[in-house]
Amino acid sequence: MEEREYEFGLDSFMAVTAGSDGETIGGDQVVRDTVEEGVLADEVGIDSFNIGEHYRHDMMDSAAHVVLAAIAARTERIRLGTAVTVLSTQDPVRLYNNFATLDAISGGRAQLILGRGSAIESFPLFGYDLRDYEDIFEEKLGLFAELLRGGPITWSGKYRPPLDNVVLTPPLPAGHLRTWVGSGGSPDSVIRAARYGLPLMLAVIGGRPERFRPLVDLYRRALAQFGHRTDLPVGLHTLGYVAASDEEAVETQWPYWLETFERASRERGWRPPTRAQFDAEVAHGAMFVGSPETVARRIAPVMRALDVDRIDLHYALGAVPAAQRRESIELLGREVFPRVRDLLKADPAENEVIAGSAALGDVASPVRSTHAPAPTR
């Protein structure tokens, strides 16, 4: 049997981190630290390094392509992408220009995840109306899918000027700039990814990841219905943090998890987070936190249950200091991901036992949904 190709990636939102004196460090330092983290990820064998998109005081990921280009210049192997690009408030042509250039700099290592975004601060910032949330994304994804096909393009729509036989530069070699569609679990966005024949990236930031399996089935059925090949890859984005021991990992991540979700609870009206919720997320939810062996044994059965080809781990949540972030990257690259590969190759029965313990306990996740905050969306 042919061995399945997996991608083990890391995600960063370039959070403003805590310094050794307890004060936060400067945003410019966060940018330089992130470049170093990308270089480190390459050194320790991580397959891809992916940067988010936010415009807020506690996250510095407002220009992913520039950071990725700096990493590209210092690495040879690692793929460089986004997690996610808020396509709705970007110009698809500009996005193509930026990432085709990154692809050239990196020798074909650029990739993208396009999403609607759950953080909507880019709408007022760039002059878009939130009421067009659905339509804008649909139109821009359609245009970007055409741009990826290459060649002169003639196009017209509502949200950018028409293109008349335009050739975009730099040219992308065929098959370059692999582009995924991100989904927070809405059936519509899964179907949309299938309609364009693009790989699907599922984001799970609370609750049991296994419950997304029906969406993977929906994606494959929809691919067949739209006449695309049904073996396109599916990926999972989730949260994690790795340290030498379970206790060290849990106690290091806990105060920053609390800070992050207290802020989210204030901003979005979620329930205030508790330690019990954190523990439940760590035990069987979307927080893969612990020693290398613990985290590997959480990841493998989830990947198997969801039948995914890629996992991107947000490798430290919130303001975890730079030194601890680097340790998490090293352990993920050198120990966790190789171990997950071994577990996935091993007899499935070994993993079934672990998966059996994955029922959610009494304590609910503080997370209202996945990437979209409204349960009705």
Added chain:
Amino acid sequence: MTPASTAARTDQDEHRIGWAAADAPTDVSAAKRLGVVGAGKLGMTLARAAVAAGYEVAVASSGPAERIALPVEVLAPGAVASTVKEVVDSADMIVLAVPAHRFRELPSDLFDGKILVDAMNYWPDTDGEDRELAASDGGSSVVVQAHFPGARLVKSLNQLGYHELDDYPRADGATDRIAVAAVGDDRLAVRTVMHLIDRLGFDPVDGGPLANGKLLEPDGSPYAETLSADTLAKRLSAV
């Protein structure tokens, strides 16, 4: 008006509610056909749960039925992909689970005479600023009722995240069963929805009149917590 919050079972609660409609028919378990308008995360989860609870379920979104045929078949097997009109014509009770910025696109007389469960939440972050919803002292459902004046409106099933509706259903009497509240001015409609809540696997709590709905919204006290019926009833009456 003070809320007559109670964790009582649906068949015992009438005497505790001051404004119960005395002359209304009392067969709250007669509803067999549940309609769901909205085929997103919440709508699909509710459809799946209702099929499991033994209801005949029809799901509709804003488009033609064919557009949601596949998601319904995969995510809520046993439910029927329908148009909004088919849902309204066939269902005894309808759950409204569309984004809060879109309910006004539905005709005002659409749900006349029907029990309508408003499961929506207004999230300025994703719905955009909506002055009318934001300014409503009694919560968003009062505005929804004004848009659908002929509907027998009950606010419920908005309190939990959709994945909690998947994870928490428990058999009647289970010690870890959690509560879901319902508020509304049509008391028989409230009791009918409480019966639905019970069959879905949750302890129903009567939260009083529709204007109490504010308490069930984001930033309201019991919002989005997984509470026992007793605790939820206490939280609602303490406010």
